[in-house]
Amino acid sequence: MTAGAVIAVAAMAVAGCYTTTNVATLGPLHTRYPVSASSQYVDQSGGIVTEKDYEVVQSFSFHHDVDAALHQKTLTVLALEPDLDKIMGAIDGDAITQMRVQAIDYDSGSSYQSAGMKLTGWTLGIAGLTVVALGVGIGSDEGGTVTRVGAVITGLGVASYIIGSVLRRPASWRLDVSGNVVRRNARSRSRNAPVARDAPTARQHADVVVQTWGPRSGR
């Protein structure tokens, strides 16, 4: 009986840990235009462009959720490039400045409720089975009653575990992304223009810049 109790406690301990891990990573963005978190940025030639060298064309913001399945480890690589490309494709800008990624909330989903129900399921299930075993051991009519009580307790445990498994609202990071699309002003463009004999005009230079970063969609 003592060995049975030890096994029961060990089984509960092993089965009774539930962890939901939600990891979202953001590496350097692979875009054809500079994206900066500050008001200054580094252009393709390695020069630093300050607020005086550009004008803000438009501000933007969008929402991004990163979901994770319950009681599992989920690793997500944040891909913000498609959304940023769409924005830059619609606006004739040179760079993005003052970009900000903010987690406005974290929703743990049904993580704790589901774990609670499953833990209750394990507790009642194992306790019920123990009572059933007791009933079988006692035998005769009295034993039959104990066995039935054990079966009911086990049934409640199974039901509780099933309810816990049905609760599946995912855990989620809720992110807001915002920033400014900027365009270099004429003064800045002409200052950075090459000194060669056939140096392009300011506008042409901008086109050279675009080509250096690669073709931009929607232009």
Add this chain to the structure above:
Amino acid sequence: MWRRCRSRLAVCAVIGLAVVASCGPPRFPRELFTISAEGAEVPVMLSQTPAGRAGHKIQSESGTYLHQHQTSGTVGMGGFSYTQSAESEMPASEKLNAQVKRADSWVQIERAEYFSSDFSTYSNRTATRRLILEGTAYR
């Protein structure tokens, strides 16, 4: 008499509502989970930028931690529970910005990680939320 009772009831209702409202879920500290370089004196690049000359690694993190523990009572005594919570004083973005030296020209953010973990067992539950920032400051 009824008027006096009614006004007292109204006062009680207002106080009750205020108490209930104050028991809501704790505010999510957004500033601890923000990637931002507001006020930075150098460019802080999120896009891949050709590496500069000498650079030094910088790293910071901020977040929250909550631990709830319950113990079951013995005969004649109720159980008790305790809650331990911790929260960073400064946001990771500010800490990262503070590591940029005067000689540095710009910063590349190499990696940002939003980490969360919710752990449950029979008498314990913990909730961890973290923002980790890693970057290189170039001269």
